[in-house]
Amino acid sequence: MTHKLAVLPGDGIGPDIVREACKVLETLRTNFGLDMAWEEAPVGGTAYDQSGHPLPEATLELARGADAVLLGAVGGPRWEALDYSVRPERALLALRKELDLFANLRPAKVFPELAGASALKPEVVAGIDIMVVRELTGGIYFGEPRGVEELPDGRRKGVNTLVYASDEIERIARVAFDIARKRSGRVCSIDKANVLESTELWREVVTDVGTREFPDVELSHMYVDNAAMQLVRAPGQFDVMVTTNMFGDILSDEASMLTGSIGLLPSASLNTEGAGMYEPIHGSAPDIAGTGKANPLATILSVGMMLRYSLDESELADRVERAVEKVLEDGLRTPDIAAEGEQAIGTAEMGDAVVAAL
Amino acid sequence: MTHKLAVLPGDGIGPDIVREACKVLETLRTNFGLDMAWEEAPVGGTAYDQSGHPLPEATLELARGADAVLLGAVGGPRWEALDYSVRPERALLALRKELDLFANLRPAKVFPELAGASALKPEVVAGIDIMVVRELTGGIYFGEPRGVEELPDGRRKGVNTLVYASDEIERIARVAFDIARKRSGRVCSIDKANVLESTELWREVVTDVGTREFPDVELSHMYVDNAAMQLVRAPGQFDVMVTTNMFGDILSDEASMLTGSIGLLPSASLNTEGAGMYEPIHGSAPDIAGTGKANPLATILSVGMMLRYSLDESELADRVERAVEKVLEDGLRTPDIAAEGEQAIGTAEMGDAVVAAL
Numbered sequence: 163m164t165h166k167l168a169v170l171p172g173d174g175i176g177p178d179i180v181r182e183a184c185k186v187l188e189t190l191r192t193n194f195g196l197d198m199a200w201e202e203a204p205v206g207g208t209a210y211d212q213s214g215h216p217l218p219e220a221t222l223e224l225a226r227g228a229d230a231v232l233l234g235a236v237g238g239p240r241w242e243a244l245d246y247s248v249r250p251e252r253a254l255l256a257l258r259k260e261l262d263l264f265a266n267l268r269p270a271k272v273f274p275e276l277a278g279a280s281a282l283k284p285e286v287v288a289g290i291d292i293m294v295v296r297e298l299t300g301g302i303y304f305g306e307p308r309g310v311e312e313l314p315d316g317r318r319k320g321v322n323t324l325v326y327a328s329d330e331i332e333r334i335a336r337v338a339f340d341i342a343r344k345r346s347g348r349v350c351s352i353d354k355a356n357v358l359e360s361t362e363l364w365r366e367v368v369t370d371v372g373t374r375e376f377p378d379v380e381l382s383h384m385y386v387d388n389a390a391m392q393l394v395r396a397p398g399q400f401d402v403m404v405t406t407n408m409f410g411d412i413l414s415d416e417a418s419m420l421t422g423s424i425g426l427l428p429s430a431s432l433n434t435e436g437a438g439m440y441e442p443i444h445g446s447a448p449d450i451a452g453t454g455k456a457n458p459l460a461t462i463l464s465v466g467m468m469l470r471y472s473l474d475e476s477e478l479a480d481r482v483e484r485a486v487e488k489v490l491e492d493g494l495r496t497p498d499i500a501a502e503g504e505q506a507i508g509t510a511e512m513g514d515a516v517v518a519a520l
Numbered sequence: 521m522t523h524k525l526a527v528l529p530g531d532g533i534g535p536d537i538v539r540e541a542c543k544v545l546e547t548l549r550t551n552f553g554l555d556m557a558w559e560e561a562p563v564g565g566t567a568y569d570q571s572g573h574p575l576p577e578a579t580l581e582l583a584r585g586a587d588a589v590l591l592g593a594v595g596g597p598r599w600e601a602l603d604y605s606v607r608p609e610r611a612l613l614a615l616r617k618e619l620d621l622f623a624n625l626r627p628a629k630v631f632p633e634l635a636g637a638s639a640l641k642p643e644v645v646a647g648i649d650i651m652v653v654r655e656l657t658g659g660i661y662f663g664e665p666r667g668v669e670e671l672p673d674g675r676r677k678g679v680n681t682l683v684y685a686s687d688e689i690e691r692i693a694r695v696a697f698d699i700a701r702k703r704s705g706r707v708c709s710i711d712k713a714n715v716l717e718s719t720e721l722w723r724e725v726v727t728d729v730g731t732r733e734f735p736d737v738e739l740s741h742m743y744v745d746n747a748a749m750q751l752v753r754a755p756g757q758f759d760v761m762v763t764t765n766m767f768g769d770i771l772s773d774e775a776s777m778l779t780g781s782i783g784l785l786p787s788a789s790l791n792t793e794g795a796g797m798y799e800p801i802h803g804s805a806p807d808i809a810g811t812g813k814a815n816p817l818a819t820i821l822s823v824g825m826m827l828r829y830s831l832d833e834s835e836l837a838d839r840v841e842r843a844v845e846k847v848l849e850d851g852l853r854t855p856d857i858a859a860e861g862e863q864a865i866g867t868a869e870m871g872d873a874v875v876a877a878l
């Protein structure tokens with residue numbers, strides 16, 4: 163069956179990097195038998211400019227009908243003054259919720275050739291290969307009640323609600339344990355169970371799922387403040403980390419920056435049907451949009467994750483990953499990852515090089 | 521007037537390190553005219569073992585009547601299986617709330633002699649001198665409703681509430697701006713205003729206070745996920761950071777670990793009257809309790825903060841800080857901060873050395 167893909171380039175460098183990722187997809191179709199068809203649609207600030215909404219109904223419909231969504235990046239200073247209800251980031255939150263993309267996988271892995279870019283010492287950075295599994299459709303991002311209210315005495319009160327139901331915790335725990343089976347067989351669950359009852363429940367439910375369904379996987383627990391420290395002190399101790407939406411937002415960004423390879427890190431957001439949204443973890447970098455300086459590798463590696471997690475094409479996924487490793491080994495660098503004095507190539511050249519290495 | 525101090529050694533290495541800090545206080549009284557009297561009381565697991573409660577009424581009364589509280593550390597595996605309502609950490613949360621200690625100051629500063637212990641490269645770690653100002657009596661730590669509830673369908677639901685009123689934000693913002701005036705004149709406020717309305721209010725109120733009352737201080741804003749990254753990438757960019765209870769917990773721990781000097785970092789928790797609680801940021805390290813291996817310097821530097829912030833004795837505070845710098849310059853090291861092959865001294869010897877250097 164033909165895989166249906168929705169391609170949402172978005173804002174800033176989004177179109178630049180997605181173009182290269184699509185070259186890779188096209189080559190996989192032409193030369194390696196990937197049976198797929200894609201359709202493009204606007205999202206984010208670009209969509210707002212065209213239609214007054216960052217996630218037009220037609221874009222949402224396209225995404226709903228797709229086996230996988232490839233997203234570039236959204237946002238930029240041009241849209242920062244907008245009311246938050248129509249800001250580009252809203253499109254992301256809405257896509258996650260509407261497609262029920264509850265499982266966000268964020269690998270934080272060091273590419274040996276780029277380890278020098280990390281703020282960490284070489285011996286610390288060398289050990290990093292972490293998969294952060296972040297719950298993405300619950301917790302404080304979506305809990306009700308929420309909002310700001312005027313009090314009778316003139317003060318204002320702002321409220322958000324951190325809420326998790328046991329079944330939401332169960333399903334994300336299963337995702338983490340499943341992934342751990344294919345990796346080290348270890349999961350570290352992060353919470354603040356010593357202060358927040360909702361994350362005491364988190365700890366209990368993750369423990370239950372582990373004991374009942376994944377007795378072969380080793381489970382440990384850590385408080386979020388300690389995790390933020392341990393990531394700096396000895397990131398090599400972690401393999402799969404599973405945590406809430408908010409903690410996952412913070413810790414996955416911290417972990418990815420530790421690697422020094424942030425321009426190369428992809429992400430996947432999955433639902434129970436295996437459909438998913440794939441995007442680089444870096445932002446829309448509007449200052450270099452259209453200049454040919456953007457690094458397309460994180461987006462190309464997002465295609466790799468798409469092949470693996472939504473299209474069940476793990477051989478092609480391996481092929482894409484190997485091609486990226488090859489171009490790095492060959493010393494090809496976009497400006498963001500070029501060391502001082504190193505010659506850099508452009509966005510399209512990098513895309514072409516990966517295509518050639520496939 | 522005689523300053524009244526409450527001394528709460530607590531658990532694990534708490535008594536070991538507080539003993540040395542009290543030597544310093546005694547020397548300041550005997551030789552440098554510090555007019556103070558102290559009284560000791562149990563807190564944490566030790567208090568639970570004696571009385572069934574981690575914060576006995578008498579201890580709370582003593583703390584309430586004091587100008588400043590010196591706390592060692594609480595907690596340990598012995599008490600981890602206890603019901604959370606009587607766990608040692610509860611004493612901390614209760615003391616903060618009962619004494620209205622809303623402003624938590626956590627300096628993350630690198631001591632040049634110890635920079636080598638950081639996981640960061642020397643050129644990155646060199647720039648770190650951050651003051652994290654964490655709101656400590658509000659936010660999700662204390663918001664209602666909270667708890668876990670059984671749903672009719674058998675699922676369970678866990679809830680915590682992130683709530684801030686504008687006056688709570690105003691008072692912590694003022695503390696941060698005041699401190700910035702004595703430092704670099706810059707404040708970076710951390711929130712997640714793009715997702716959480718309560719922190720949109722945070723951003724608005726901090727901005728208002730800044731514009732109206734501290735136009736001379738430069739204010740910037742950053743999302744918490746970005747802050748967690750920037751702390752790793754370029755910690756030198758930060759001076760005063762102000763944030764919510766939960767974000768402050770995470771970011772201050774991350775920041776302190778970056779310095780490599782975590783065994784040396786003190787903290788202060790203040791109320792509007794200037795009374796405060798002072799404690800090292802490290803934990804109770806029960807494995808080395810009583811062995812003479814604990815490092816008393818963070819507790820001694822907490823005495824320094826106490827002199828500065830609650831006792832209005834900034835000259836004595838300078839004296840304590842200089843004494844600590846002196847012993848480090850002299851190459852004195854407890855085991856935790858001794859480099860490989862370096863000779864280490866014990867807890868009491870280190871305390872005596874600081875006393876001698878006063």
Ligand SMILES: CC(C)[C@H](C(=O)O)[C@@H](O)C(=O)O
Pocket residue numbers: 251254255411714715745
């Ligand atoms: C843009 C923002 C809403 C989003 C989030 O907080 O989830 C981003 O930080 C991310 O992690 O994908």
Ligand SMILES: CC(C)[C@H](C(=O)O)[C@@H](O)C(=O)O
Pocket residue numbers: 356357387609612613769
């Ligand atoms: C022990 C715990 C309740 C406490 C907190 O989360 O505030 C600790 O982590 C701290 O930062 O002082």
